[in-house]
Amino acid sequence: MEEKELYEINRYLSRMENEIIAVVISLILGLVAIKLCLKLIKRMLLISNMDNALISFVHTSINVILKISLLLYCLQKLNIPLTSMIAVLSAAGVAIGLAIQDSIANVANGLVMIGTHPFKVGDYVQVDNDEGTIEELRLMNTVLSTKDNKRLVLPNKKVFNSRIVNYNTNSLRRVDLKFTVDYDTDLDFALKITERTCRSCSTVLLSPSPRIAFYEAGASSLVISAWCWIKTAEYWDAYFQIQKAVYDAYKANDINIPFDQITISQREVKKVVKPKIEKKVEVKAEPLVEEPKTVVEKTTVPNVTKGETKKVIEKVTPTVVTKEKPKAVEPKKVLAPKIVKPTSTTNKPTATKASPSSTKVSTGK
């Protein structure tokens, strides 16, 4: 029994030995084959008219795929079950994919952009509100250099989903300019001068020829439009050159350029005779509102007995203070001597003038 077992173990080991050797040989030769294969693929990609970013991406992905396949082949040779491993790997792949879905979207959009070529490195583009020259096209993002020399890194997902304006697709561009002249100017002469000046500019192309025309009669000037064709690379040079040249030409030929004017007219002011004031009368300002507390005290005290007055005051003061503040109360009237009559025992209406709440208190007694 023991001999049989030993024989089996020996046999298994000898078989495994062969497999291990086979796996090692497969690994070495496989890696050599992968290297040769990658060399061939790279050369093919380089000779084809493919973008450098795409070449490196394809090269790297093929490298990874081939190496993973070699590893799986070796595992299979060693009789290791692959189904469970593949299941685990795919689950991990899904989890990772969900976690970095934005990055994956960027890569996917980058690949599409590299493939479709909406712009290339060196192009001047406008992506939504951002403008600049394309510096680099990466798989994840696009690098722009703005006019004021800022480095702008835009994710490819955003670039791909935005409205892209490429100013370098066509070699020629048209500069649209408007010049204004005075209403007194001879229009034909102004048109002729403008055309001659535009044609004389070194940056303006003669074919297609520049088009100068009377654009409109404006509110305070005649508007002349100039459409000049220039090389795309020289846009701003041409723009500034034409502006300066036309201004100089207008100045030299006495063509008035209107500008907004403000006319200020001064009216004649009649002399007003001021009445002479003989005496200065100083008037002391009296306080318009007096504290209502005193009012109530004066009215209530003579009518009620000592013990009761305290109660009345206690009850009345808070209500009067709160209610008497508004402007409706005329303090002078309240203070008038008519109201305070020592003879009348029940002078209820005085309290009613102050506030309705105080009347309630006095009538109860």
Next chain:
Amino acid sequence: MEKINRFIIQAYNSLEGVLINWLVIIGTLILLLIIFKCFQSTLNLAVKELKKVSKTALESLPKSRRKKDEALAKELTTYDLKKMQKKVVKIKRYILAYYYDHNTDFDNKEILNKVEKIHNSIRALRNPKLMGNTKGIAMVIKNISTQSEETIKLIDQLKLN
């Protein structure tokens, strides 16, 4: 001794299939690499192509320089021109491929500009306006050969760098 021999034979028998498979794959790959000239430097390939272009251009030039108005030694057909154009495109790609692999400080724009000039000259030869103008054609062809030679010189400089 017998045991060892038996083990070797056994091992060989079991590994035979694996070895042969891998060797076949590697052999095929090497063959493909040789066919597609992957073992040669891209710059060397560009030089070879440039020499071919220059040769084709020179072959068509009149032999004696004094007789400038003489007819061309060999008229360039549309097929020749197309072939030359394809070669120039290849040359451009070879040069760009070299720059992809090697980061050098050498200015690649000059070489590419020269190649572009050759390309433009070949395009000009296909222009119907130049038909019948032997003198003009001769000048353009001469320009192609001159530019090719200058490009080869620049490439040699690049190799030395």
